[in-house]
Amino acid sequence: MFTVTLLTDPETPVLDRATAETLRNAWGGGALRWLDPGVAAEFDMPALPENRWQVWEDMQALRVDLVVQPTEGRRKRLLLADMDSTMIRQECIDELADEAGVGAYVADITARAMNGELDFEAALKERVGLLKGLPEAVIERVYRDRITFMPGGKALLATMKAQGGYAALVSGGFTAFTARVAAALGFDENRANTLLAEGGALTGAVGLPILGKQAKLDALEEIAARLGLDMAQTMAVGDGANDLAMLNRAGAGVALHAKPSVAAQCDIRINHGDLTALLFIQGYAREEFAA
Helix, strand or coil: CEEEEEECCCCCCCCCHHHHHHHHHHHCCCCCEEEECCCEEEEEECCCCCCHHHHHHHHHHCCCEEEEEECCCCCCCEEEECCCCCCECCCHHHHHHHHCCCHHHHHHHHHHHHCCCCCHHHHHHHHHHCCCCCECCHHHHHHHHHCCECCCHHHHHHHHHHCCCEEEEEEEEEHHHHHHHHHHHCCCEEEEECEEEECCEEEEEECCCCCCHHHHHHHHHHHHHHHCCCHHHEEEEECCHHHHHHHHHCCEEEEECCCHHHHCCCCEEECCCCCCHHHHCCCCCHHHCCC
16 A cells, blocks of 8 residues: 655645645545645555656646655654755855855855765865864854754654654764754754864864765664664655765655755655655644644
8 A cells, every 4th residue: 555645835835625636536546634734635545656757747846745655654763864955954064164255166066066976075075174264163153143944843853753753863064063953953863074173263174984975874774773673664854965875775765855866866855845744744644743
């Protein structure tokens, strides 16, 4: 049995009953269940539809995301999340680089690295090198003044944890930010790279070994094993090429507002919904969200 979920941005609820019921009827699905009127609905069907991706394209034009997954085991026990452009709206290194006067140059490197065009570790070293001499105190200011959370993050973590879940923030960014973001959103642990500083200023170097694609995959497997969970019970979410290994290994790998080359390699693609989409695809209705 498979469950089809239709969802959109809660800020602009454009999912109407006609759209949902037309698809349900075309695919011979079961009863339509509204998880949040205007925002998310689901129905079950016995087989995987052959024209799934063509319909996905059609729904994208309506600003609606379409997810099809096995019904059994949809609710997950472990969430592994990327930070930059996933749990927060920004790329922290780009914001630091802007403070250092090299924002546009670094943002271009970041975009290419996240799209898989550049080696992640080499690109990270180059970008961090350009931060040399930046006062360490700038980090606190950037976090306070420039960083904003992706909508739905607190509800996602609170709801999964209320059901006995565990959440880890694993980033190719920096511990100076992951520690703050993890505390604000309620993550159980966080892992990231370390910006090295001396005498109150960044040295332009990053602590080794660098946490990249392999380290994210290792974290997923290690934490799941520690909790006694198999991969089917895990969910990972991210947007960049360095997230692909964990997205493809997790029971549910969610490409959230991801780079096109990344989304193309994932079955669950959320381009319009926010982080509450990760609850809707697990079958949670809005009234089940934890405060």
